[in-house]
Amino acid sequence: MTHDNDQSPQSKGGDARAKALSKDERSAIAKKSAEARWAQAKELPMATHGSTDRPLKIGEVEIPCFVLEDGRRVLAQTGLINALGMSHGGSYSKGGDRLAKFAQQGRLSGFISNDLIDRTANPIRFRTAKGGMAYGYEATILHDLCEVVLDARDAGVLQKQQAHIAKQCEALVRGFARVGIIALVDEATGYQVDRDRDELHRILEAxxxxxxxxxxxxxxxxxxxxxxxxxxxxxxxxxxxxxxxxxxxxxxxxxxxxxxxxxxxxxxxxxxxxxxxxxxxxxxxxxxxxxxxxxxxxxxxxxxxxxxxxxxxxxxxxxxxxxxxxxxxxxxxxxxxxx
Incomplete structure (x- = not known):
């Protein structure tokens, strides 16, 4: 529980200003904020295929997946974290999510590339077909992280409480190969139906x-x-x-x-x-x-x-x-x- 004495001067000032506003003024500010978020969302890439109702299934694991308008195959952030057996924490929108913290830990430093660390710290923001804003990662990041975790486990550097993550990674690796993950996402989203048609369209256009x-x-x-x-x-x-x-x-x-x-x-x-x-x-x-x-x-x-x-x-x-x-x-x- 947070007490008034624990609040910063800025926080106290913000509360005081909010209390001084009328109901209409607060409503107008909320509406303006919503419009700003919507305007920002419209600049994000759109998911042309996929929904939470048709997840990618790998054994017992289900991960919502999407294909963006630029062709990127994306796994939903929360689904990917759940698939690895991790607990959630931090702020997704600021890049301080559980996945990034896990990738940046010192125990993995000898096994993970700077590129993979950067990809986990910068989730892809996109719009779903329903217009909502979501976070995700390119599909191949799941395979890459599993390989890192299993290498760290084989080297004996993982903590005891991380053993379940390694076990989950082992199960995931058995369920897909690096190239196969793309085909799995395409099948789950229904994108394979349009894939060849889109490719033909690009050829004819050229x-x-x-x-x-x-x-x-x-x-x-x-x-x-x-x-x-x-x-x-x-x-x-x-x-x-x-x-x-x-x-x-x-x-x-x-x-x-x-x-x-x-x-x-x-x-x-x-x-x-x-x-x-x-x-x-x-x-x-x-x-x-x-x-x-x-x-x-x-x-x-x-x-x-x-x-x-x-x-x-x-x-x-x-x-x-x-x-x-x-x-x-x-x-x-x-x-x-x-x-």
Whole structure:
């Protein structure tokens, strides 16, 4: 119990001012403080996946977990401390929490890195989907701390009352590996459903242009000349018309070898017309100037190089498929060109 005589002059002055305020004034101050906290919270990263209702389960342990909008996988601070069998203490918001004090103790000094000490002393502040403010740590910190505790136990430097923490760490380590913790968090939060979709979105965003670019010649004549040579077609072709099969070849050796999903999106943006069954634009006009176009150019140069060293179309296809296999295909390796 705190007595008035134990209070500092500043504390006594604060109490006196609070008593002098009217009910409306106190309400206004409380409202202003709440608005300030909300404004501060809005600057924090948002948790896009996860909730306390869907915790990460490792054996008997349950830890609330989240995925932030920047992709960081986070374990809730209170859940992580509970998982290690630690008692709570100190102020979380000021970094003086139980976890930081435990990591900074001298008994662990020979086993813990400065980086890990810093990470435990600086929990991540974030917003939950419900708008509340929470504290947590990147998921891999749990594995790192367990390793430190077990090393200290094996060296015989832990206190007797810390033996239960070491035992808990041993149980946790059995339940996950360092890489596996990421997959466990993704599964618990449901993030794995969106993970591949988000990755595809980032690829398409880099590869494709928001607007159709002005036409410019992207496929050098050498590309077509080599195809005609390998196919034993007459070069140069008569007139402007090209064999219909040439489009299939281009898709096969060029667009299908770009990251998965790019050709599908190009077909959506540049569909065939009902009357002619031809596309109004060239696929490459929808590739971004800073990434998609340069990658197309580099790929074409490699295609042409493989064509030049091949004597027949079949030989080229074998060489090319070995060098640039399509995703999900198995390629038979040839020790020598039999042609």
């Amino acid at each position: 590869y494709l242009s928001e607007e159709r670019l002005a036409w410019a010649k992207r496929f050098p004549d050498e590309f077509y000349k080599q195809i005609y040579r390998l196919k034993n077609w007459k070069w140069p072709p008569q007139g402007r018309a090209k064999p219909p099969f040439l489009g299939h070849i281009t898709n096969d050796v060029v667009y299908d070898r770009l990251p998965p999903g790019v050709l599908t999106e190009l077909r959506k943006r540049n569909p065939t017309q009902d009357g002619t069954k031809r596309r109004k634009w060239k696929h490459h006009q929808f590739l971004s100037e800073d990434f998609g176009q340069p990658d197309l150019r580099d790929h074409l140069l490699q295609v042409i190089a493989v064509m030049r060293v091949s004597r027949t179309w079949d030989a080229f296809k074998r060489n090319f498929d070995e060098a640039f296999p399509k995703p999900g295909t198995q390629i038979e390796l040839h020790l020598a060109d039999a042609d």
